[in-house]
Structures are given as structure tokens and as C-alpha cells.
Amino acid sequence: MATDTTAAQVETDTQALGPVVNFDKVVKRYGELTVLDELDFSVKPGERVTLIGPSGSGKTTILRLLMTLEKVTDGVIWVEGEPLSHMRDSGGELVPANEAYLRQMRKRIGMVFQQFNLFPNMNVLRNITEAPVHVLGLSKDEAAVRARELLELVGLSDKENAHPSKLSGGQQQRVAIARALAMRPDILLLDEVTSALDPELVADVQNVLRDIASSTDITMLIVTHEMHFARDVSQRVLMFDKGKIIEEGTPERLFSEPREERTQKFLRAVLEGR
Amino acid sequence: MSWWNNQAALELFPLLLEGFRITLLATLLGSLLALTLGLVFAFIDRTAPEYIRRPLGWVLQFIRFTPPIAQLFFAYYVIRPNLGIGVDALTVGIVVLGVHYATYNAEIYRAGIEGVPKGQWEAVTALSLPQGRAWFGVILPQAIRRVLPSLGNNVIILFKEVPVLSAIAVTEMVRVGKEYTSDHFAFYIEAFTIAGLIYLVASYPTSLLMRKLEVRLGN
Numbered sequence: 157m158a159t160d161t162t163a164a165q166v167e168t169d170t171q172a173l174g175p176v177v178n179f180d181k182v183v184k185r186y187g188e189l190t191v192l193d194e195l196d197f198s199v200k201p202g203e204r205v206t207l208i209g210p211s212g213s214g215k216t217t218i219l220r221l222l223m224t225l226e227k228v229t230d231g232v233i234w235v236e237g238e239p240l241s242h243m244r245d246s247g248g249e250l251v252p253a254n255e256a257y258l259r260q261m262r263k264r265i266g267m268v269f270q271q272f273n274l275f276p277n278m279n280v281l282r283n284i285t286e287a288p289v290h291v292l293g294l295s296k297d298e299a300a301v302r303a304r305e306l307l308e309l310v311g312l313s314d315k316e317n318a319h320p321s322k323l324s325g326g327q328q329q330r331v332a333i334a335r336a337l338a339m340r341p342d343i344l345l346l347d348e349v350t351s352a353l354d355p356e357l358v359a360d361v362q363n364v365l366r367d368i369a370s371s372t373d374i375t376m377l378i379v380t381h382e383m384h385f386a387r388d389v390s391q392r393v394l395m396f397d398k399g400k401i402i403e404e405g406t407p408e409r410l411f412s413e414p415r416e417e418r419t420q421k422f423l424r425a426v427l428e429g430r
Numbered sequence: 431m432s433w434w435n436n437q438a439a440l441e442l443f444p445l446l447l448e449g450f451r452i453t454l455l456a457t458l459l460g461s462l463l464a465l466t467l468g469l470v471f472a473f474i475d476r477t478a479p480e481y482i483r484r485p486l487g488w489v490l491q492f493i494r495f496t497p498p499i500a501q502l503f504f505a506y507y508v509i510r511p512n513l514g515i516g517v518d519a520l521t522v523g524i525v526v527l528g529v530h531y532a533t534y535n536a537e538i539y540r541a542g543i544e545g546v547p548k549g550q551w552e553a554v555t556a557l558s559l560p561q562g563r564a565w566f567g568v569i570l571p572q573a574i575r576r577v578l579p580s581l582g583n584n585v586i587i588l589f590k591e592v593p594v595l596s597a598i599a600v601t602e603m604v605r606v607g608k609e610y611t612s613d614h615f616a617f618y619i620e621a622f623t624i625a626g627l628i629y630l631v632a633s634y635p636t637s638l639l640m641r642k643l644e645v646r647l648g649n
Contacts, residue, residue: 210446223552223555224555225555225556226553232511243638259560260557262555262556263558265556266556266557267552267556269549269553269556271547271549273549273550273552274551275545275550275553275567275568275572276572277568277571277572278567284568286557286559287557287558287559287595288561289559290563291557291558291559291560335557336556336557339557339558343443365619377649
């Protein structure tokens, strides 16, 4: 009897602490090209995971699948214990998710893009309040209060009336980060967010992200070539090659003593490229 | 000056201006219809299922590749009598021009929508914005801004096409001139020179305005 209770307890605990993201044999193909090959991996709540690897290794595709910008070819993606790529039909079977289901699920996830993708026809404040007002149903005032807090966090309080075209790339990217956070997502996806920036603007954006990482418990999946940043922010690094994880570990271990030859080669190339 | 009669010119001018009012009215309402309907066509083309898009595409092609005057005669002599209610020639003319130019505007809107970077759609998805908000808040404002000069150009082209309505006895400006010269068997130079000048005075500044707009939007 006592044992049963303990077993049940353990199961509840595992559920509560279960992965926030779970890829179950996920396959992504574009025609003949296999980008992800029966990929299994999971991310714990609040964990910061950096995905590295050569271009075409599938790391950006993982973020795009999570943001539902792409559909899986096979396998299932789970988010907080619920299917993302699929939904349950009336019989409880998993079937490919429809648009209405995706719209509900993707609210839990936010994404920051390499090219910022701010709305050029709206000022900074509108960029940030648009989704909270029209998706979460906040009043304009509530959304503006939330937006101003976030603008302060990213150091752009004086820019709320500016149009994106009047901002530097680094400022635009910080607005984009504020815009994603305004939806209070559980998971934040960062897709090479500093790759399009001039070198002197990279640090501002990274500092903002470091602040967010240390002051919140938001789960982060980060695709980057900035190894210093990956080391500062993430607890785990996954090295991808040809749609598979070929090595993983803490950033300290993986960057200083990579075990796989492919990882060694890649890290050398990245460091020399700097 | 035997080739130019001042008396006739003075008499013609107010008559032509009166006709010009009809020309302007037809331009305004015709363009309004062309701009709205064009957007509707473009929107259907982008969102409707194949079995609606394809036949609509055929109809639009047909309208685009047949002359407005043929469409005008068809609408006036074939469709209008079957409507049962009295629809005047001007209304028929406005609708025909409006629909004809809507098919061109649809192409322009389409290009504008396709020109909005893919990243905008991705941002819309990442923020879970509903479809209506995505279209009217994000995509269309950017798309229309891009193609405003081309749309404006079509307004000018439609404006210059209004005299075709004289074929169904709409008394727009050129028709007024034609009637005057037919009554007198003379004053062709006066009538069509003045009509031409009125057209020029109206459309040239408009085209300059369009060019200015183009430059401003380009920045």
C-alpha cells in the first residue's frame, strides 16, 4: 500500500517536472532531402539549450517546427505534455493538428528571428501591443503598461513612438525580443538573433538576453554561432550534424573537450571564422 | 484667325466643363469600384480554394483581354434590358469601367501582397495573430503602400478611358464636344482642343503627384 502511494507520487512528480519540449522520432523531409532524421530530444522546464552545428544540420528547422512554421513529416512533437504537431481526435488518436488547434498551442511559444521581422507599418509600441490586444484580449492600456515594462527591460524606453525603420538593427532586435516576451510565452526560441547585426551591436542584444535568462525561468532554445554567449546562457549544448544530435553536454565540457571529431572540426571552423 | 472662332470657343467652354463634371464623376466612382473590387479579387485569389480561384481567374483574363467598348455594348444592350429596372447609361458605364480596371488592379494588389517579405507572415504566425488582423493590420497596409503609385496610374488611365462611354450616349466631355460640332458642322478644332486642354490640366498635375508619391514611398 505504502509502496503504491510512493509510486503514484513519483509518477505525479515526473509529470509535473516532465519535459517542456519533447521530440519523439521527428522526421522532416523536403522532397528527397532529409533535414531531421528520427530526432529524439527533450528540454526540461526552465532549461536553456543551445543548438549548434553546420548550416543545413537541422537546428533552425527544429525552431521552425516548434513555432509551427513548418510541419513534421513524421513523428510527434510534444509541448508541456500535449501534442503540438498533432492533436487528439474524438477517439483519442493522434492526428495532424489543424489550424485552430495550432493557434491555441503556439501561444505558449515565442520566437525571435534573425531578420527581426518587426511590422514596419507600426511604431514600436504598437509592434509590442498588437498581439497582447488582439490575441490575449488585453485592453490597450494594459498592453501598453506591459509593453513599457518590457521596453525598459530592453533599454528602449525612449523609443516607443519610433518606427522600426528609424532604429538600428540592434534596437530593432531588442524590440523584437520585447514583442515576443509581451505574449508571456513559456518557451522562447532564438534563431541566430545576432547574425544579422553589425559587430558593435551584438553585445547590447546579448546583454538583454542574459538579463532575461537570469531574471526569468523561461525555457529557451537558442540557435547561435556565438560560443561565448552560448556558454554564458545555456546549461546544455546539442551538436547537430545531418539531422541528428552527434554530441551533447554542458557548454564548459563540450566547448573545451569535444569528443566527436565532427564537433572538433566545427568548433575550430567557428573560432577561426571570428 | 479664320481657323479659330473665339465666339464658338467661349460658347463651348462652359458646355465642356459641364461634360467634364460627368467625366470626373465617372472617374471617381469607377476608380472607387475598381480599387475595392480589385482588392476583393486579389484577396480571393490568395485565400480561396482552387475550384473558386481557377474559374475566377478565367473570368478576369477574359475581361482583361477584351476591349472595354465591347464590354460596354454588351452590358448596355444585352444585360441592361434584362435587369427589368431602369439603369441609366452612366451607371452602366461606371460599372463596366470599374470592373474592367478592377481586373488590372487585382494583378497590382497581388504583386503587392507577394512583395511583403515572408518574415512578416512568420512574425504574424509566431505572435498567433488571427487571420483578419494579419491581413488588415500587417500585410495589406504594407502591400498597398508598395503599389500605391501603380494604382494611382490606373486611376489616370481610367480617367482617359471615360470618353468611351460616349458610345452609349453618356454626355461626358468629349461627347459634348462631338454634339456641338455635329450641330454646327464646324468648330472641330475649338471643341477638341479645349477638351484636350481640360484633360491635360487635370491629368498632368495628378501624374506629377503620383511621381512624387512614388519617390516618397521609395524612401
